[in-house]
Amino acid sequence: MAGGLKGRKVLVIGTGIGGSAVSALLAKEGADVTVLERNSYAGGKAASFEREGFVYDTGVHWLARGDKGPMGEIANIVGADIRFRRLEPAMQFTTGGRTAILSQDMDDEEALNSLFEQVGVLPENREGARALFKDMARERSPQELEELDEVSFSDYIAGFVDDEQLNRVLDGFTGMYMCISRRAASAGEFILCFSSQAKEKNLCYPLGGMRAVPMAYLEALEALGGEVRFSTPVEGIVVEGGKVRGVEAGGFIPADVVISNNGIKETVAMAGRHNFPDRYLAMVDSLRLSFGAVSVKYALDAEVVKPHLFCYFPDFRDAELVERQAAIFVPVPSAADPSLAPPGCQMVLAGSLAPPGLEDRDQVKAICEEMLDRIENTMRDLFPGIEDHVVWKIRTDTRYISEISGRWTGEVIGVAQNRHQVGRKRPGNITPIEGLYLVGADAGARGVGTEMAAESALNLWRQLRGA
Ligand SMILES: Cc1cc2nc3c(=O)[nH]c(=O)nc-3n(C[C@H](O)[C@H](O)[C@H](O)COP(=O)(O)OP(=O)(O)OC[C@H]3O[C@@H](n4cnc5c(N)ncnc54)[C@H](O)[C@@H]3O)c2cc1C
Structure with missing residues (x-):
């Protein structure tokens, strides 16, 4: 590890997928990590609860790539034990009174033909539909994706086909991936979600409920010498002279680095708007949520x-x-x-x-x-x-x-993946305040909900260990 973080005091605010993942990753690098969580349980939107012998999730979750995506990569790095169950067929889709079974082979021509037939895509539109799916599934360079980031997903589809039934299927996918409309969604972002899922063919659910993921990361953190304090709401982030000093959480807790998992808008409010340049504030204020x-x-x-x-x-x-x-x-x-x-x-x-x-x-x-x-x-x-x-x-x-x-807004994903807020235009992990960073679905990554939060943790870890 580059010496930058070893032994330094890191406070992480929140145990969502992003917060729990980055805390374990940084503890692995030798940082002295403490996580402060306002709730009495771990996971934020990815928590689970028990009642009368049933375990239920706070969200409504299915994981696009399971152990083959960033959540699995983090588990391997920090030694977290998470088991995923792969699902085959992937799912059932019913629209316009017709039902189709979707296999994990979303790029297989035979499976697609059967999907189009089952769902009732008009025969004259099937060639366009096939071309669309083939184009969505093909691997692209980051530059190619970037070119599509600012194209609306609707407009991209219209370049291939216009079929009412197919549009419903694509609405379903856009809702599941990003929780925004097909018109607002970025084509680049949709294609990234779709092609990576089609490539890995590993739609999964974590054994033990969604909480298994953040809890495994936090167990790894503790095994690496880190600490988690539940029922500890952070009331403010203390900044002096453009540099983070620590947080207020029932008293002042000093830190060299503060990583916030509680959303970009809330983080800015907690650190004090007067500490940020006007340009950054304007960007944050303009962000739309899913x-x-x-x-x-x-x-x-x-x-x-x-x-x-x-x-x-x-x-x-x-x-x-x-x-x-x-x-x-x-x-x-x-x-x-x-x-x-x-x-x-x-x-x-x-x-x-x-x-x-x-x-x-x-x-x-x-x-x-x-x-x-x-x-x-x-x-x-x-x-x-x-x-x-x-x-x-x-x-x-x-x-x-x-x-x-712990956010005012109650959005599913976080900052919306619309065509003005993805790729280069998505907020990064680094803030204008020295030592204050963001982690989670709001910042620094792309992909499907939980995977985006995990990818954000990986990206921040890469930046900090290289710092
Ligand atoms: C209903 C629903 C369905 C979903 N379905 C899917 C799905 O099928 N697939 C998928 O991949 N994604 C899905 N998602 C999205 C996914 O759950 C989120 O995008 C992801 O879990 C967000 O993680 P995060 O790291 O950004 O933080 P969050 O989960 O938002 O966690 C933030 C944490 O910070 C803590 N916190 C906040 N303020 C403070 C404070 N002041 N002090 C201390 N702690 C604080 C919170 O208590 C929380 O633990 C779904 C979400 C919901 C709600």
Whole structure:
């Protein structure tokens, strides 16, 4: 290791995927790392809880590349023990009343032909659809991706094909990858997510629930001599003369380096806006966030839901259905890891996108309640009798995401991956304040949610060890 960090006092604010990963990576380099977490549990948006023999995740998660992505790379470096279960087929997709099974072979021509047929892509559009998927899956240099970063994903698709059913499938993917609309999404970013998943063919879920990932990193941190303090909210980041001095967390804690995992907007507020140059503040203020989400978590006393992961869009030609149902993303974690539910039972999560960060809390509540009712209607329609098997169920809204992540806004991913905020235009890990860094989905990386947070930790680690 380059001597820069050895023995230096590093404080990490937050135990999300980004915070827990970077803390273990830096402890491995010999830094004296302490992590301060406001919650009594680890993981932020990637936490899990237990209730009456069921384990459920705070989010609604599936991991694009599992051990073959950055989460696995970090585990190997720090010696963390995480086991992932690969899922085959990848998922079921229902739209416009038609159902398709997606295999992990998203670049296989035969699998694609069958997908287009099952989902009802018009015969005259299939050649364009094939060309689109082939182009999305091909490996690109960073420069080639950069050229597509500022192109809207919708415009990129339109260069190949315009098919209503295919657009729904692509809406589903954009929602799952980035939690923003197809029009807002960056084509470069989508292609990066899609091509890396298509290449690795390793869509996974972590055994033990989503919490297994941050907890394994924190265990590795402790084994390397680091410390985690739960129920320790950081109230402020102390800056003097353009340099970080430490944090306020029930008293002053000095540090050489402070790494914040609690979001770029919150970090700036905590460190004091007057400490940042106007240009940086203007950039931070202009950042837009991904959508929020609502979810219903079902603990069931029978195996009611057959696919282990599915995405469902109501038939948009049926006005009554559109009024009653929601587009939903439904992972069944206990299908990947049966230990997450008692024998013969099921843990099922059903989620849908929702607006984040509205100023008016009552308005957010009303919108979320309506969305949650629609999710429950959809699940009742798809699985008649599901209500007879409910041991318990929990409805969560965007305020819940705010609580678990400690951010005001309740967004799913973090800073949105729209075409003005990815690649070169994404905020970096380094801030204008000496010794203050950002880690997590907001800064310094690209990719799908949890993987972007992990990649951000890897990138910061590379920068600091090389410093
Ligand atoms: C409903 C939902 C579904 C999702 N589905 C997927 C999916 O299928 N696949 C996928 O890859 N990603 C998914 N994501 C996105 C993914 O979970 C996030 O992008 C990722 O986990 C963010 O990690 P992070 O490191 O940025 O930090 P966060 O998870 O935001 O964690 C921040 C941490 O900082 C702590 N903190 C905040 N303020 C303070 C303070 N003042 N003092 C001390 N601690 C503080 C918080 O308590 C928290 O532990 C989903 C997210 C949600 C909410």
